[in-house]
Amino acid sequence: xQSVAQPxxxxxxxxxxxxTVKCTYSVSGNPYLFWYxxxxxxxxxFLLKYITGDNLVxxxxxxxxxxxxxxxxxxLKKPSALVSDSALYFCAVKGDSxxxxxxxxGTRLLVRP
Amino acid sequence: xxxxxxxxxxxxxxxxxxxxxxxxxxxxxxxxxxxxQTMMRGLELLxxxxxxxxxxxxxxxxxxxxxxxxxxxxxxxxIQPSEPRDSAVYFCASSLINSPLHFGNGTxxxxx
Numbered sequence: 168x169q170s171v172a173q174p175x176x177x178x179x180x181x182x183x184x185x186x187t188v189k190c191t192y193s194v195s196g197n198p199y200l201f202w203y204x205x206x207x208x209x210x211x212x213f214l215l216k217y218i219t220g221d222n223l224v225x226x227x228x229x230x231x232x233x234x235x236x237x238x239x240x241x242x243l244k245k246p247s248a249l250v251s252d253s254a255l256y257f258c259a260v261k262g263d264s265x266x267x268x269x270x271x272x273g274t275r276l277l278v279r280p
Numbered sequence: 281x282x283x284x285x286x287x288x289x290x291x292x293x294x295x296x297x298x299x300x301x302x303x304x305x306x307x308x309x310x311x312x313x314x315x316x317q318t319m320m321r322g323l324e325l326l327x328x329x330x331x332x333x334x335x336x337x338x339x340x341x342x343x344x345x346x347x348x349x350x351x352x353x354x355x356x357x358x359i360q361p362s363e364p365r366d367s368a369v370y371f372c373a374s375s376l377i378n379s380p381l382h383f384g385n386g387t388x389x390x391x392x
Contacts, residue, residue, distance in 0.1 A: 201380060210284070210371055210383030218378075257323070266311065266335065268381060270323040 169194045171260050173271035180248045180278055188243040188274045190258030197263040200241040202232055205255040205273075214256075217241060228252070248278045286372050286384035294392055298360040301387045304353055305374030313381065314347055314357050315371040323371075329355065330377075362391045 170193045180186045192198060199218050203211040215226025222234045232243045241258060258271040285304040293299055305312050314326040327337045332349045340347070344363070349355040359366055369388050373381040 199378065203381075203383075208385070210373075210385045211381070213380040213382070216380055266328060266330070266377075267325060268313075269325075272322045 169260055169262060169265065169267065169269045171258050171269055171271035173256075173258055173274045175274050176272075177275045177277060180276070182250050182278050182280050183247050186245050186248045186252070186276065186278070188256050188258075188276060190241045190243065190271060191239050192241060192258070192260040193239065194260050194262045194265075196265075198241075199261045199263060200232075200234060201259040201268070202226065202230070202241075202243050203257045203259060203270075205257065211257060214243070248276075250278050250280055252276060253278045284372055284374050284382050284384035286370075286387050288387060289385065290388045290390075292390045292392065293362055295363055296361045297391075298358065299362045299366075299389060299391075301357040301370050301372075301389070303355045303357070303372030303384060305355070305372070306382055307353065309374035309376055309382070310352075311375045311377060312349060312355055313373045313375075314355070315373065315383075317369045317371060317386070318367075326357070326370075359389075362389075364391045367391050 172191045201216045202214040205211045215224050217224045217234045225231045230245050255273045257273050259268050261268045287302045312329040316324045326339045327347045328335050329349045347357045367390050369386045371386045373383045375381045
């Protein structure tokens, strides 16, 4: 069975500091991993994905994520947070032979000025 | 491209009434998903269409829920009769196979 865990309901960081939003997953077969961001009253927006290749994936708005197969993790990172990064972040996973994308419970990121 | 278009953005209805939510996917996308988002349960996949054919409706909570995709550019999600516990934000998303999902802005449904 596929599952995604986002252990932190909320992450608080100061503007200019690095941020990390954690994600671990469980899936059969090779994982397809995604990060999405949701702003208030909007749908989810795609940030980045890992399918194969380099373990460090770069995405939109300066975000990146590191795939770690041994720890089954796919943490989202950014070297320097902006107040405008404050939003709800979702990690998602599917197996390479599955169509079903499973989302984590979401982590609210709050960047204070 | 205008992205995935959902209508209405907000729907308020009384218990027992029929509710129809609409979705126009991105042109050329062959996969369409309906999700429901609530505080308690997060994002739940309700149904998945591929090339207009329902592939997996195991997430549809009850027989009161039904979904159709009569052509590649239109899908509906219907609730009949609606109940207060159906109150949620309903998202439609489309994609190409194994590509990222593109979400609409959702329909916020309130059933009183």
